[in-house]
Amino acid sequence: MSSDSINTLGRKRTGIFIIFGVLLLLVVALNLTLGSVRIPLQDVLKVLFRQPGVKDSWVFIVQDYRLPKILTAILAGMALSASGLQMQTMFRNPLADPFILGINSGASLGVAIAIMGAGLAGGLFIPALNFSGDLGLVAAASLGAGVVMGLILLVGRRVNNPTTLLILGLMFGHATSALVSLLIYFSAPEKVKAYSIWSFGSFTGVTWNQLMVLIPVILFALGILAFLPKGLNALLLGEDYARTMGLNVTRLRVLVLISASILSGAITAFCGPIGFIGVAVPHIARNLLKTSNHKLLIPAVILIGAIVAVAADLVAQMPGSQFVLPINVVTSLFGAPFVLWIVLKGKRGSTSFNV
Amino acid sequence: MKTPLLSTQNLQIGYSNGKPASKIVGSELNLDLYQGEFVCLVGPNGAGKSTLLRTLTGLLPVLGGEVLLGGKNMRQYSRKELANEISVVLTSPIQVGAMTVSELVAMGRFPFTGLFDRMSENDWRIVHQALEMVGLLGFEERMVHKLSDGERQKVMIARALAQEPRILVLDEPTAYLDLPGRVSVMNLLHELAKNHSQTVLTSTHDLDLAMRSADRLWLMSPGGKIISGAPEDLVLSGDFQRVFARERITFDVMNGHFSVAGSHESQVCLQGEGEVRVWTERALQRIGYSVSSVDQSTGLRIAIETSENGLVWQVEQGNQKNEFTNLESLVSYLRGSSSLVSN
Numbered sequence: 001m002s003s004d005s006i007n008t009l010g011r012k013r014t015g016i017f018i019i020f021g022v023l024l025l026l027v028v029a030l031n032l033t034l035g036s037v038r039i040p041l042q043d044v045l046k047v048l049f050r051q052p053g054v055k056d057s058w059v060f061i062v063q064d065y066r067l068p069k070i071l072t073a074i075l076a077g078m079a080l081s082a083s084g085l086q087m088q089t090m091f092r093n094p095l096a097d098p099f100i101l102g103i104n105s106g107a108s109l110g111v112a113i114a115i116m117g118a119g120l121a122g123g124l125f126i127p128a129l130n131f132s133g134d135l136g137l138v139a140a141a142s143l144g145a146g147v148v149m150g151l152i153l154l155v156g157r158r159v160n161n162p163t164t165l166l167i168l169g170l171m172f173g174h175a176t177s178a179l180v181s182l183l184i185y186f187s188a189p190e191k192v193k194a195y196s197i198w199s200f201g202s203f204t205g206v207t208w209n210q211l212m213v214l215i216p217v218i219l220f221a222l223g224i225l226a227f228l229p230k231g232l233n234a235l236l237l238g239e240d241y242a243r244t245m246g247l248n249v250t251r252l253r254v255l256v257l258i259s260a261s262i263l264s265g266a267i268t269a270f271c272g273p274i275g276f277i278g279v280a281v282p283h284i285a286r287n288l289l290k291t292s293n294h295k296l297l298i299p300a301v302i303l304i305g306a307i308v309a310v311a312a313d314l315v316a317q318m319p320g321s322q323f324v325l326p327i328n329v330v331t332s333l334f335g336a337p338f339v340l341w342i343v344l345k346g347k348r349g350s351t352s353f354n355v
Numbered sequence: 356m357k358t359p360l361l362s363t364q365n366l367q368i369g370y371s372n373g374k375p376a377s378k379i380v381g382s383e384l385n386l387d388l389y390q391g392e393f394v395c396l397v398g399p400n401g402a403g404k405s406t407l408l409r410t411l412t413g414l415l416p417v418l419g420g421e422v423l424l425g426g427k428n429m430r431q432y433s434r435k436e437l438a439n440e441i442s443v444v445l446t447s448p449i450q451v452g453a454m455t456v457s458e459l460v461a462m463g464r465f466p467f468t469g470l471f472d473r474m475s476e477n478d479w480r481i482v483h484q485a486l487e488m489v490g491l492l493g494f495e496e497r498m499v500h501k502l503s504d505g506e507r508q509k510v511m512i513a514r515a516l517a518q519e520p521r522i523l524v525l526d527e528p529t530a531y532l533d534l535p536g537r538v539s540v541m542n543l544l545h546e547l548a549k550n551h552s553q554t555v556l557t558s559t560h561d562l563d564l565a566m567r568s569a570d571r572l573w574l575m576s577p578g579g580k581i582i583s584g585a586p587e588d589l590v591l592s593g594d595f596q597r598v599f600a601r602e603r604i605t606f607d608v609m610n611g612h613f614s615v616a617g618s619h620e621s622q623v624c625l626q627g628e629g630e631v632r633v634w635t636e637r638a639l640q641r642i643g644y645s646v647s648s649v650d651q652s653t654g655l656r657i658a659i660e661t662s663e664n665g666l667v668w669q670v671e672q673g674n675q676k677n678e679f680t681n682l683e684s685l686v687s688y689l690r691g692s693s694s695l696v697s698n
Contacts, residue, residue: 237451
């Protein structure tokens, strides 16, 4: 009977998930030891388990620099990938992701308005705020992201052409970026510099206090997503089929909108706009697992997203050198050819929907 | 008198688009659909077949009148309750990406599984049954995007059956299929009604197949009016011919198919029997001859003979006599000679 064969398929997939887990541990371990200073793994472990006998500077590097940075990278990878997956299914577009559809721009506009409008203290975009300030930042960014996504959803209902949708996203992105530029234009020079640094994207600089905001927010949004695989699977057949199966499509859209805009908004607020992870990781997951079933894809993109983000950060550190590349340089250099590949192979009955 | 499973009273269909002025496609529709019957909705393009089906499945709002489903007004059904009554197969090919046949058919259990979509043993049994009904047992682990169009449409029918609907509604399920695929899908629908007393309502452009397999036709004319009845009754009453009336296309009541109305100026006397005669007649009608067995004084006579080497067509025209061993050469000869005559 078919449930048996599904079990054998399931075992194969369990194997893949174990490999993902091992890979994640590996890139995290490498990221903890490598960097501008090489710290042996046993010393890293001593710091993590609060054992004595490690140089003070190393303790500082691991505890207050690398560990929060890696946690941020993991959160960002999970959040952007999960956000991209939801958006690709909802918009029925293989290129949908927070970066490409201009939803990040909405998030940055939210942050800019919050800081300028509310006149909050601290530098623009790298604010040293208190807890409620950080939460407000996340809320503003998510709201900005949500407004742009909602607009694309509203206008996108009238267009069936996937390419038109992408152009729509591009235009919304440009429009919101222009508003951000306008705000920047009337800002002090140091804020302009801070903005350009922020726009390179970075996992560093997120403090433990900020992580205490970021972690529950991301978990909350992923928690919403945990209830959505059934509806997202139904949506794969198209909206008409989904409705005749009894799915409340509008409610699903609203939940996806909330989850995806919190995920991309929160990460954009703290790390800047980070490209290509959201669009690429869902495709990697579909190709590795050979499925479009969201019950498998959601955990897979969360794991793969974390691996990819930590690995990208590892490359950005350029181990052995004193230089650190902006994270967006790394994700774009690897991501742009990947997106080209998706577009070019898209026409031949692939594992995803067509472009 | 049986009570219908679904009936409409003065139903008005069309698009509303949220604007005050809605586009009415059809009105005053009074239709009945009974348990276990196979009904084909036929009509020319643009008559509003899809609009009607989308209204009956709840995808478009009822603009006026009533739809009664199991005696209860359809407006009172929630989307989920409606999913227990009606399941659909749509025209357009689906793009689900990588999914196995059993995963896709299992989606038919959507209205019955819980929030996290856990399939019980019973759910899998129903999936198995649905695959058996469409003749796709053994296809469980095949990837949907690697199937032929006909197989994929049968998978979609299996998915709809797994929803255990009281009514299965299909919107031109054969539109993208090749001829064997069309015959096979229409035959499947016929058997679902006959052997499993599944109520089936489908729209189709395959008039020939619809007339041969449907219990009843809903004949929709471009004005949005529907006449329902047994296919044969609709032909005998002349309604069928009237709805599909088009310039130069006529419905041949004797043969039951549409043909291009030729001028039939030339006449031919054909002598011969059996299937050879039938296909020779078709070849001759194709090039504009009207065929009779009676020897008329028009001068053109064709006799079918069997020789040692197979079939021979002997053509006698005036005092010219020719023999042909296949219809292709016969046809090209007659075409040539008729153009000679007209010159």
